[in-house]
Amino acid sequence: MVERENKWLTLASPEGEDGLVDIRQDARILNAVLGSDQSLNLPGSENRKGWLQVVDGEVSVGDATLKRGDGLALENEADLQLGTSSSAELLYFDLPR
Numbered sequence: 001m002v003e004r005e006n007k008w009l010t011l012a013s014p015e016g017e018d019g020l021v022d023i024r025q026d027a028r029i030l031n032a033v034l035g036s037d038q039s040l041n042l043p044g045s046e047n048r049k050g051w052l053q054v055v056d057g058e059v060s061v062g063d064a065t066l067k068r069g070d071g072l073a074l075e076n077e078a079d080l081q082l083g084t085s086s087s088a089e090l091l092y093f094d095l096p097r
Contacts, residue, residue, distance in 0.1 A: 012028065044077070046078045048075075057088025059084050062080065
């Protein structure tokens with residue numbers, strides 16, 4: 001089993017390399033499970049768009065607090081960090097501009 005706590009795990013990619021789901025699009029889908037009081041850098045979206053979806057729990061990104069079901073659109077962002085006060089599961093969609 002692949003360890004996925006407190007780091008990003010790629011679920012799907014353009015060419016399905018390394019056994020990933022092949023989506024044949026210029027996009028990636030990533031997943032992270034964060035424990036309580038953890039932080040993680042968002043994947044860079046410089047020259048890209050991104051969508052962060054909170055599957056479960058609550059996270060903070062800058063001044064925003066996101067709860068289960070919330071999403072956040074990103075464009076040309078670099079070095080954003082998210083944090084949790086309790087455990088959370090996230091999806092991140094890395095998309096073309």
